[in-house]
Amino acid sequence: MGLHLTEGYDRAPGTNSTAYNPGEPSLNMGLVRWEPKKMPLKVWISPGLSLPELSFSELQKVRPDQVYQMLVTQQDPQVNPSGDPFFGLPVANGWTPETNVQVQAGISEWSQFQNEGLFSFTFTDNPREAQIMVFFVDAFRDSTSPGGVMVGGNTCAQVYPLAQAMSVNIQQKPVIIELSTLVNSSPEKMIGATAHEFGHALGIKAHSPYRDDIMHENRIVTQLSPADKATIRRLYKSKPAYVM
Numbered sequence: 001m002g003l004h005l006t007e008g009y010d011r012a013p014g015t016n017s018t019a020y021n022p023g024e025p026s027l028n029m030g031l032v033r034w035e036p037k038k039m040p041l042k043v044w045i046s047p048g049l050s051l052p053e054l055s056f057s058e059l060q061k062v063r064p065d066q067v068y069q070m071l072v073t074q075q076d077p078q079v080n081p082s083g084d085p086f087f088g089l090p091v092a093n094g095w096t097p098e099t100n101v102q103v104q105a106g107i108s109e110w111s112q113f114q115n116e117g118l119f120s121f122t123f124t125d126n127p128r129e130a131q132i133m134v135f136f137v138d139a140f141r142d143s144t145s146p147g148g149v150m151v152g153g154n155t156c157a158q159v160y161p162l163a164q165a166m167s168v169n170i171q172q173k174p175v176i177i178e179l180s181t182l183v184n185s186s187p188e189k190m191i192g193a194t195a196h197e198f199g200h201a202l203g204i205k206a207h208s209p210y211r212d213d214i215m216h217e218n219r220i221v222t223q224l225s226p227a228d229k230a231t232i233r234r235l236y237k238s239k240p241a242y243v244m
Ligand SMILES: [Zn+2]
Pocket: 001, 002, 196, 200, 207, 216, 217
């Protein structure tokens, strides 16, 4: 999520590479990460597409199902001869092809961990094979905080208890990242917002309490901190309670 005006904590000296708890707050801080069998994760960055407008509070429960339905619904070939599952979606105001270069740069901040064998990902042109999808919005509805600063991004994912994932074959719904073109109006902001949201997509569900981390809710940085790196390493070496 986003850019608010509340301030985070400063660390005690010498603790700047200490991991924070990445667990899912709504699931008792249970750890969430991708199953190894899903690798390499395929990431599709839409050409600026904007999903149907929803209020911010509805996104989390609606988006993954909604996009999944778009992917599996057969459209009338007379109406949509291309077969594009997102035929008819508008392009977000303020999006340009250059935006996707910035998004790719933000996601690629996490690519260093591929060399360590934690996870792997690749970009795809085919939304039907993607586990993680990026869409855009000029501004989120209802997202204005009391401080008056709007949210720069949002990530929605469905997670499954590990035991369930191991016993039945679950039809994975895509993880949906949405980025605000209005809030992230400079390349640096778009890169930073993307790196933050992709951290959520990888499984860092809770925000860091420290403002010098990319995963702080009101981050002041645009790059991963030593603590962000320690956190993703610890997460991918832990047994999760939930998986994607
Ligand atoms: Zn966030």
